[in-house]
Amino acid sequence: MYYYIINPASGGGKINKVQDKLKERLKELGIAGEFAKSTGPGDIARLTKMAIERGYKTIVAVGGDGTINEIINALGDVRVALGIIPMGMSNELANMLGITDWSMACNILAARKVEEVDLGLINDKLFVTAASIGFDNILFDLKRSKRDGAWGKFAFGTKLSTTARSFKPLHLELNFDDKYSVETDCFNFSLSNGAFLTYLPQKSKPQDNMLDAVLISHLSHSDAVKYGQGTLDLSKKLGQVSVFHTKKMKITSKEPVVVSADGKPVAETPVTIEVSEHKLRVIVSKKRHF
């Protein structure tokens, strides 16, 4: 039996438009199971623990990366399989697993092919996609407040331009595996658990027990705006970009800086980020990107 945790707030309420069709399709496939809807902060973790107590072996996140993050932190080292029906503003994990829409997700859930993937750990919080410091954190806020339609797009562009102009690079010290350290100005720093940073020719996989650290030192205002819009080709600006691979790293800064994981703020510097001993059992598509 599958236990579906629906986050109605994900992706601006996308689930509300397809909920009936989704349940119908799951019923057709014989995997209807039980549905639970979160109603507020902390509810997803509570529902996850309830599903574990009831003995469910498959928990399905109906939401985005933020919803998945709350579920994996409630799961800990419990060996259940996680399924995903992508409904979030950000669905990076689902995309990497080859799950591009809810209809495809239903078929993938029914096939139930399970793989183990690495998890990252920031202090005591798990994450599955990436941890970020710098401009990405501002972008997450801007994207969360973005409205649909032409006006929403215009307002987002205006705010992005203003923010990119006023953004001051952070100064960070990064220590990798206690082997070497890097002192640098930082426009953005990401620690990725797989091929989530598609602008770089990385070989990383979410099963290699390594995290990819990608540092962007400086960007001009126009490039920062393009970065925010997702149109900047960083592969042509590799002088500004540094790439490292690590199992464990420490990040320090003169002033505390916010660290986000899976798109949510979770800690402040100084922090230690590492590959967790826990692995996530997740239902994947044959068309996954690893």
Added chain:
Amino acid sequence: MRNKGDKMFDRKEEFVTTGVAETVVGTSVKLKGNLKSDGDITVDGSVNGEIKTKGTVNIGPNANIIANVHAKNVNVAGTVQGNVVATDRLSVSESGRIYGDIAANILAISAGALFSGKSTMSENIKSPEIELVVEKEEAQEEIVEDSKK
């Protein structure tokens, strides 16, 4: 003579790596410590310590390295203060500067490059340290015009 991999030396202001470097130290980055990898390493910033890989090390025109470098192939377009060991090929482009001893199986130094130190050429370089000196050239700030001369 230029290889496909020497494209990185074309323009100083726009250092673009070719191929798939697994580790990249960008232009404004200062790294201290021992950088070890199985894959290719590209450096266009500062490194103080040691660089070691089974792959290729590309040292860009903006790079300032105070470290011993040991790799299969080493391409130098920046400044290295330290010993360089390439078990296969060491290429130094016209903007390259090496202040230290070098050892390589194949050596290519472009006109305009600067090399000050001892050179060793052998087909069987294994050790990360330059210990055996087969050919000895003691040069003080010698500008090597062309390795083929």
